[in-house]
Amino acid sequence: MVGIKRLAHHLNISIGTVSRALNGKPDVNEDTRQRVLTAAQEMGYEANQSGRSLRRGATGAVGFMVQTGPQFNVQGDNFFTTVFDGVQTVLNRHHLDLIVLLCSASEDPDQYLRRMVLRGFVDGMIISHTRRIDPRIAFLASRQLPFVTLGRSNTDAGQSWIDIDFESIGRLAVERFISRGHREIAIGLPVDDINLGHLMHAAVEATMLKHGLTLSAQNLLRSPPGELGGYEIANQIVRLNPRPTAILLSDESSAIGLYRGLLEHGIVPGRDIAVTGRDSLPVRFMVPSLTRYGQPLRDLGIALGEALLATMPAYQKLYPTGIVRRVWPPMFTEGESDVFDV
Amino acid sequence: MVGIKRLAHHLNISIGTVSRALNGKPDVNEDTRQRVLTAAQEMGYEANQSGRSLRRGATGAVGFMVQTGPQFNVQGDNFFTTVFDGVQTVLNRHHLDLIVLLCSASEDPDQYLRRMVLRGFVDGMIISHTRRIDPRIAFLASRQLPFVTLGRSNTDAGQSWIDIDFESIGRLAVERFISRGHREIAIGLPVDDINLGHLMHAAVEATMLKHGLTLSAQNLLRSPPGELGGYEIANQIVRLNPRPTAILLSDESSAIGLYRGLLEHGIVPGRDIAVTGRDSLPVRFMVPSLTRYGQPLRDLGIALGEALLATMPAYQKLYPTGIVRRVWPPMFTEGESDVFDV
């Protein structure tokens, strides 16, 4: 491999000058800089990243940890790819690269994060799937690694976070149900400790209470994420008596499984039961299309990227926002899955 | 940060001994090894990855590049997450980590790969979305970086590849259509140069020819991947005269958009038109469920991981398979979307 040393020897100048030339430092003659640049081009020189980051004390990469759920499914795939896109546009402005750290279902997320951080690939970290009790936050804080979470936690440590306004989603969906006459309202929640489940649960319960209704325990349906989870919810619903006339799903991709499960029992979504969920590409094309709450995912990614940069010492002058805690308002889209009165 | 130097000073031994102790080298007293290990634990020592990989000449990570398609959608999300899982199980056996390099739709994949490789994060590379003419392959070969492709290419450079047997899928699907009496058969293909499109196209054409049929140009429908692409295909279909009675989709996630598009024109999939596609989680839950061809994605990931290791010098003794080129046979599942005779 051709390193800075060979370049310098080939040009009969010192390696220090070569380095300065390549890095755009001012104290180098414009002629020699050009000579260095063209020689680097010709000889195919590319800086060795290990040497560079050893000396610089930074790698130039930030990580984004996501988790694959059970059943070989990622929770809301286009959700994350769109968020990634937003993060990347921010980071690329500063020559930082985003690498995705995908924790598979078989691995413990806390151990996985630990391993990846200790690997030392990244100068900063974004984590998602934030749980109500999330040990990753304490770990990152103890390592002094700049980080941001996508989602609040009860165990957060003064870090910046960006989140979706799940309380509003819960409240708005329930109010819409109630205004159409629904009284037997169900909610589909995750099985694990992921915080959005707690947030939506609380909001739904409070809103129903405000309208003189109670969320009965049997209408609180838990399932793993994904299509199969939705299918399981359908099987729970058919056993309920009285049967709920409306359901709000916390997971973005479970609606399609729910539809099928209901139809197998002769229950037609959008006619026999109102369904509301969160936005994703597939649910827009289902029949009936889902009434849904979405988010500007790309903007959300941009906010995440900027919040992270604001906590990285090297970029704090450019992003002097300090700690950011922001919930993102939901965007409502009326579909065909709940447009009937009971 | 606590480095090997502080550890050594704290224990009153040389840094060389500390390093040997931590790395399990034989020429170190068992007592001192234990002292080093416990001290490392207590002081929270973690090896600096930059220093280590600079010296070792390897990073201990391999990259897997995937691309997000248009419309903020990844082609077959659970497809990749499952493949990742397989790759990871192989790599983890050797303390190698997998990092996902996600090229967003707005970026040129060739430039993106170049950037990431030159970044120097990885000791090896897996690339997907292989095109019939794919400059990434020549680049990787020229950099001498060990790599494997998921998918064949017309421009491959003697590297190992793993692929799905798209020819068989095309042949089997068409033969099934024909045996049910279909003669007006359409095929949904990608708009870009991704090689699976060419492979399926050729197989479909050849099979029809063998049965005395021809694939008319108007029945060759191109669309971007994802649900929206399927919806666009439906809009193309309704304009065709004669209207095809069967369609094979090359994309895993477009069926749901196709269903909706057809239904909006009163065409009922599974009754008025037979639909066959590739397996994915959502299509199993659609109504009617899709007749589909799948692959053991996890095994495919394992094969990818092993093929990569076989091309990495440090692991060639353990994986002496040399260059691997292997197509994976499709697994057929009969759904409800094509079980009628015309």
Added chain:
DNA sequence: CCAATTGTCGTAAACGTTTACGAGATTTGA
């Protein structure tokens, strides 16, 4: 014309590891 400033570059240390080499101490074998 001389001192001060500026422009350009080489020197060498430093980042945190790993490892070849050799030295000293201890053990082994006959």
Added chain:
DNA sequence: TCAAATCTCGTAAACGTTTACGACAATTGG
């Protein structure tokens, strides 16, 4: 008992960069 073998460890170089420092020459200002 002595040479040889073995065990244990320290020394120092090396991986490829970046950068503080100083040297020297050229330019500037009065």
